[in-house]
Amino acid sequence: xxxxxxxxxxxxxxxxxxxxxxxxxxxxxxxxxxxxxxxxxxxxxxxxxxxxxxxxxxxxxxxxxxxxxxxxxxxxxxxxxxxxxxxxxxxxxxxxxxxxxxxxxxxxxxxxxxxxxxxxxxxxxxxxxxxxxxxxxxxxxxxxxxxxxxxxxxxxxxxxxxxxxxxxxxxxxxxxxxxxxxxxxxxxxxxxxxxxxxxxxxxxxxxxxxxxxxxxxxxxxxxxxxxxxxxxxxxxxxxxxxxxxxxxxxxxxxxxxxxxxxxxxxxx
Numbered sequence: 001x002x003x004x005x006x007x008x009x010x011x012x013x014x015x016x017x018x019x020x021x022x023x024x025x026x027x028x029x030x031x032x033x034x035x036x037x038x039x040x041x042x043x044x045x046x047x048x049x050x051x052x053x054x055x056x057x058x059x060x061x062x063x064x065x066x067x068x069x070x071x072x073x074x075x076x077x078x079x080x081x082x083x084x085x086x087x088x089x090x091x092x093x094x095x096x097x098x099x100x101x102x103x104x105x106x107x108x109x110x111x112x113x114x115x116x117x118x119x120x121x122x123x124x125x126x127x128x129x130x131x132x133x134x135x136x137x138x139x140x141x142x143x144x145x146x147x148x149x150x151x152x153x154x155x156x157x158x159x160x161x162x163x164x165x166x167x168x169x170x171x172x173x174x175x176x177x178x179x180x181x182x183x184x185x186x187x188x189x190x191x192x193x194x195x196x197x198x199x200x201x202x203x204x205x206x207x208x209x210x211x212x213x214x215x216x217x218x219x220x221x222x223x224x225x226x227x228x229x230x231x232x233x234x235x236x237x238x239x240x241x242x243x244x245x246x247x248x249x250x251x252x253x254x255x256x257x258x259x260x261x262x263x264x265x266x267x268x
Contacts (some may be wrong), residue, residue, distance in 0.1 A: 098130075
């Protein structure tokens with residue numbers, strides 16, 4: 001069965017010309033959603049990608065920052081509404097670390113009507129995950145790992161696709177050495193690249209614990225990744241981003257470099 005990656009958003013927290021970074025893995029008619037962007041724009045992106053909410057039953061949330069988290073509150077509200085109307089079959093499962101679960105519950109409690117909030121525990125379920133823990137999700141054995149962020153606790157994950165290929169998501173911060181066992185020899189490595197190396201004095205990625213195309217590509221080269229997908233970028237170079245990032249990246253990485261736009265689809 002074909003597996004496909006759909007980039008719902010590719011931008012960093014402050015973008016206005018594209019959506020915040022989040023994506024879905026499609027297999028058959030179901031989707032595994034990873035992060036949800038910064039607001040109800042997630043509904044627009046899902047609509048543009050022809051992803052019905054009724055086909056999303058598994059969501060992983062990496063960390064608490066607004067550009068990754070707040071779209072989930074809208075999805076909880078909308079999916080709970082569909083559940084109450086008999087328009088959603090099955091349950092919604094949300095995976096995240098324990099502290100993040102409490103944050104999500106607090107925000108949802110404060111902002112979503114009680115009749116929808118009550119669906120949590122009835123048909124919307126949280127599944128806290130720990131560093132190094134493996135869970136079966138969407139038919140995959142998904143192993144989670146703490147990226148050891150200095151900003152907010154954040155998890156990445158690695159899994160084997162149905163075709164046997166290794167797929168690794170290292171979150172929205174630079175690769176660190178302790179992640180090697182999860183990221184080495186990945187067939188698909190997803191890594192943030194805040195900006196071009198030449199623009200580092202403009203965007204100051206290191207101050208935000210982000211990196212440039214150059215370093216992301218150096219990491220991928222060192223790890224032996226076969227395919228590298230760059231995301232979580234600035235949006236001022238959007239019209240030329242693919243060309244500019246590819247030109248810089250190819251100097252440091254010799255695998256298949258992909259610089260996607262929002263809504264791009266990649267066969268895995």
